[in-house]
Amino acid sequence: MALRIIIGLALTVIALAIAGRRLWWLYRLGRTGQPAPERIEAVRQHPARDAEAEVTEVLGQRKLLQWTVPGIAHFVTFWGFIILILTLIESYGDLFSRSFAIPGIGHWAWIGFIEDLFGVAVMAGIITFAVIRWRHDPKREGRNSRFAGSHTGAAWLVLVLIFLVVATLLVYRGAQIDTGVFPYAHDAFASQIVGHWLHPLGVGADKAVETTFVLAQLAVILGFLVLVTYSKHLHIFAAPVNVLFSRRPNGLGGLQPMRSGGKVLDFEEADPDTDIFGRGKIEDFTWKGMLDMATCTECGRCQSQCPAWATGKPLSPKMVILDLRDHAFAKAPYLLAGSDEERDQLPEAVKKEADRPLVGDAAAGGVIDPDVLWSCTNCGACVEECPVDIEHIDHITDMRRHQVLIESSFPPEASGMLKNLENKGDPWGMGGAKRLEWTEGLDFEVPVVDGPIGDDVEYLFWVGCAGALEDRAKKTTRAVAGLLHTAGVNFAILGPAETCTGDPARRMGNEFVFSMLAQQNVETLNEAGARKIVASCPHCFNTISNEYPQLGGNYEVIHHTQLLARLVADGKLTPVTPIDEKITYHDPCFLGRHNRVFTAPREIMENVPGVQAQEMHRCKERGFCCGAGGARMWMEERIGKRINEERIEEALATNPDTVSTACPFCLVMLGDAIGVKQSSGEAADSLEVVDVAQLLARSVQPPAPAVAAAGPGPSGTSGPDAPDRPDGPAAPASPGPS
Numbered sequence: 001m002a003l004r005i006i007i008g009l010a011l012t013v014i015a016l017a018i019a020g021r022r023l024w025w026l027y028r029l030g031r032t033g034q035p036a037p038e039r040i041e042a043v044r045q046h047p048a049r050d051a052e053a054e055v056t057e058v059l060g061q062r063k064l065l066q067w068t069v070p071g072i073a074h075f076v077t078f079w080g081f082i083i084l085i086l087t088l089i090e091s092y093g094d095l096f097s098r099s100f101a102i103p104g105i106g107h108w109a110w111i112g113f114i115e116d117l118f119g120v121a122v123m124a125g126i127i128t129f130a131v132i133r134w135r136h137d138p139k140r141e142g143r144n145s146r147f148a149g150s151h152t153g154a155a156w157l158v159l160v161l162i163f164l165v166v167a168t169l170l171v172y173r174g175a176q177i178d179t180g181v182f183p184y185a186h187d188a189f190a191s192q193i194v195g196h197w198l199h200p201l202g203v204g205a206d207k208a209v210e211t212t213f214v215l216a217q218l219a220v221i222l223g224f225l226v227l228v229t230y231s232k233h234l235h236i237f238a239a240p241v242n243v244l245f246s247r248r249p250n251g252l253g254g255l256q257p258m259r260s261g262g263k264v265l266d267f268e269e270a271d272p273d274t275d276i277f278g279r280g281k282i283e284d285f286t287w288k289g290m291l292d293m294a295t296c297t298e299c300g301r302c303q304s305q306c307p308a309w310a311t312g313k314p315l316s317p318k319m320v321i322l323d324l325r326d327h328a329f330a331k332a333p334y335l336l337a338g339s340d341e342e343r344d345q346l347p348e349a350v351k352k353e354a355d356r357p358l359v360g361d362a363a364a365g366g367v368i369d370p371d372v373l374w375s376c377t378n379c380g381a382c383v384e385e386c387p388v389d390i391e392h393i394d395h396i397t398d399m400r401r402h403q404v405l406i407e408s409s410f411p412p413e414a415s416g417m418l419k420n421l422e423n424k425g426d427p428w429g430m431g432g433a434k435r436l437e438w439t440e441g442l443d444f445e446v447p448v449v450d451g452p453i454g455d456d457v458e459y460l461f462w463v464g465c466a467g468a469l470e471d472r473a474k475k476t477t478r479a480v481a482g483l484l485h486t487a488g489v490n491f492a493i494l495g496p497a498e499t500c501t502g503d504p505a506r507r508m509g510n511e512f513v514f515s516m517l518a519q520q521n522v523e524t525l526n527e528a529g530a531r532k533i534v535a536s537c538p539h540c541f542n543t544i545s546n547e548y549p550q551l552g553g554n555y556e557v558i559h560h561t562q563l564l565a566r567l568v569a570d571g572k573l574t575p576v577t578p579i580d581e582k583i584t585y586h587d588p589c590f591l592g593r594h595n596r597v598f599t600a601p602r603e604i605m606e607n608v609p610g611v612q613a614q615e616m617h618r619c620k621e622r623g624f625c626c627g628a629g630g631a632r633m634w635m636e637e638r639i640g641k642r643i644n645e646e647r648i649e650e651a652l653a654t655n656p657d658t659v660s661t662a663c664p665f666c667l668v669m670l671g672d673a674i675g676v677k678q679s680s681g682e683a684a685d686s687l688e689v690v691d692v693a694q695l696l697a698r699s700v701q702p703p704a705p706a707v708a709a710a711g712p713g714p715s716g717t718s719g720p721d722a723p724d725r726p727d728g729p730a731a732p733a734s735p736g737p738s
C-alpha cells in the first residue's frame with residue numbers, strides 16, 4: 001500500500017511541477033502582450049451575456065455541433081472528461097484505501113452507471129476522431145484536408161492517451177469488482193464486462209492488476225496533463241477563457257479601433273516612435289491576441305471554409321494563427337529575458353527568431369508572407385466557424401495597419417483607390433458632383449438633404465459610392481428609390497455631401513483615411529439630424545451601424561432588403577408580375593455572416609410570384625465570398641483561381657436563369673465572372689446577376705400589356721427598374737402605391 005501511495009504521489013508531484021512550470025511560462029508570455037482593458041471592461045459590463053456564451057459555446061459546444069459527426073464526438077468526449085473527474089477522485093482515493101468511495105455519493109449505483117456510460121462514450125468519440133483523421137489525412141487529401149498544416153502527430157498521440165485513460169480505468173474497475181472492493185454494486189456495465197473477463201485470473205492476480213492499473217491510469221492522466229500544456233490540447237484550459245474575453249456577439253461586423261497600450265489611438269496626438277501602430281512584431285499583439293494563438297485547436301474548420309485557401313492562395317486562417325503562435329513560442333525566451341545582458345546570452349537560434357520580420361517574404365524569414373496577409377477578403381467564414389472564438393480578421397487587419405501606416409507596404413494597385421478616397425471621397429475618384437447622376441431620368445424627385453432633415457423624412461437613403469457611381473450598381477439604387485417612392489416612404493439622400501464610409505480604407509489597414517472619411521460623414525449625418533438610415537451597400541450598412549458608433553455616430557441603420565421585405569409584408573409593395581425564373585441567391589458576406597441578414601432577401605424572393613428559389617451548396621452562414629471584401633475589390637487577384645469564378649460555378653451548378661444578390665460589389669464580381677463563363681460557353685448568354693431589389697421592382701410593376709411587351713418603354717417614364725432593363729416589360733408612366 002505504502003509503495004503505491006509513494007508512486008502515485010510522486011507521479012503527481014512531478015507532473016504538476018512540469019505542467020505548472022509550463023503554465024506559468026505561458027502566463028508570463030501572455031503578459032508580454034499589450035493590455036486590452038476593453039475586454040475586461042466588456043465582461044464586467046455584460047456578465048450575463050458572457051455567462052450565456054460560456055454555457056452555450058463551452059458547455060453546450062454550440063459551434064462544434066454545427067458539424068454534426070465531429071461535433072457529437074467532441075461533445076461526448078468533453079462531457080466524458082468532466083464526468084470522469086469523479087473516477088480520478090476515486091483513483092486517488094484507491095491509493096490510500098482500496099475500498100474508497102466518494103463521500104456521500106460513492107455508493108450510488110447510478111454514479112457507477114454514468115461513469116461507465118461516459119467512459120464508453122469517450123471511446124466511441126475517439127474512434128470517430130480517429131476515423132475522421134484517417135479519412136482526411138493530409139497525405140491523402142493534400143491541401144483539401146482541413147488538417148493540412150496541423151500537427152497531426154501530436155493529435156494522434158492525444159487520441160492514444162485518451163484511449164489509455166479509459167482503458168486503464170475500465171481494467172482497474174473490473175479488477176475491483178473481482179476483488180470485492182468496487183464501490184458500486186450494480187450498473188457499472190462496462191466495468192462488469194471487463195471484470196467478467198478478468199475473473200478467471202483469481203483474486204490474488206486481480207489485486208495486482210488493480211494496483212498496476214490504478215497507477216497506470218494516474219500515470220496516463222498525468223502524462224496527458226503534461227502533454228496538454230505543451231500541445232494544441234492547451235485549448236482544454238484556454239478555450240473557456242478565450243470565449244469569455246471574445247468580442248461579442250461573434251467577432252464579426254465592425255472592426256475595432258486602433259489601440260496602443262490599451263488606449264484608442266488619436267491620430268492627432270499619436271507618435272509612431274512611441275505608440276503602437278497595428279502589429280509590427282509579435283509583442284504588439286494584446287494578451288487576448290496571444291490567448292487566441294494558444295487556444296487554436298488546429299481543427300482546420302476555418303481553413304476548410306476560407307475562400308482564399310479554397311482557390312489556391314497561400315492564406316489559411318489556421319496557419320496564420322499557428323505561424324504566429326510558433327513564432328511567439330520560439331521568441332519567448334527573448335521576450336521573457338529580464339535585461340539586455342540576458343538577451344545577449346540567448347542562443348543564436350532565439351536571437352535569429354527575434355529578428356524575423358512579422359510580415360515579410362517567407363523566403364526572407366517573414367513570419368507572415370505578404371501574399372498571405374493581402375489575400376484575405378474579410379469574409380468572416382473563419383471567425384464564424386472557429387469553435388473557440390478566435391478573431392482572425394482583427395489580427396489580419398492589425399498587421400495590415402502596420403504595413404500600410406508604418407511600412408507603406410501594400411499592393412501597389414490599391415494606392416490609386418486610397419488616393420481617390422483622400423482627394424475625392426470615393427474609390428474611383430469621380431467626385432461628389434457625379435453622385436446625383438443616378439437620379440436623372442427618374443419620374444419622381446429625390447430630395448437632397450440641405451440642412452437639418454425634416455420630420456416628414458422617414459429615412460435617409462445612404463446610396464454609397466458604388467450605388468451612386470458604378471453603372472451596374474446604379475440599377476439597384478434606382479430600383480430601391482423607385483420602390484420606396486412607390487410604397488410612399490419619404491426619404492432623402494445626401495447627394496454630393498455623401499462620401500465613402502471609409503470601409504475599403506479601413507479594411508486595407510489605412511485607419512488614417514478611414515478616420516478622416518468617417519469623421520466627416522458622422523459630422524454630416526449628425527448636423528443633418530439623421531436618425532434612421534437605409535443603406536443599399538452591405539459594406540456601408542456594416543460600417544455605419546457597427547463602426548460609426550466608435551466615432552459618435554449612432555443611428556438606426558437598416559439594409560434595403562430589410563426595409564423592402566417589411567414594406568412587402570405590410571402590403572405597401574405588392575409584387576404582381578410573375579418572374580418565372582429559377583433564381584439562386586448569393587449571400588453577401590457583410591450582409592449575411594457579418595450582420596446576420598439572411599431572411600429578408602429570401603422573403604422578398606419568396607413573395608415574387610413565379611420565382612423558383614434554389615439555394616447554392618454553400619449559403620447563409622456558410623455562404624462563399626465573391627472575392628471583393630477586405631478591399632480585395634481594388635487589388636489584383638494574381639494567385640490561384642479567381643474567387644468570383646469559383647462562386648459562379650457553384651451558382652451554375654443550380655442551373656439558374658438568374659443569380660440574385662444584395663450588394664453592389666457582389667453584383668460586379670459575379671457579373672464579371674458570368675461574363676467569363678459566357679465567353680467560354682459555360683453559361684447561357686441570358687444569365688444575369690441582379691439585386692433582389694431589381695427583382696422586386698420588376699414584379700411590383702403591373703404586367704405589361706401585350707403590345708407594350710414588344711419593346712422597351714420610353715426612357716424616363718417607366719417604373720423603378722425599367723429604364724435599366726431593355727428586355728424588361730414597359731411600365732405605366734408612374735406606378736402609384738400598390
Ligand code: SF4
Binds near residue numbers: 308379381382
Ligand atoms: S476572413 Fe475569409 S478570406 Fe480572410 S482568412 Fe477568414 S475565411 Fe479566409
Ligand code: SF4
Binds near residue numbers: 297301388
Ligand atoms: S483558428 Fe479556430 S477554426 Fe481555425 S484551426 Fe484554430 S481552432 Fe480551428
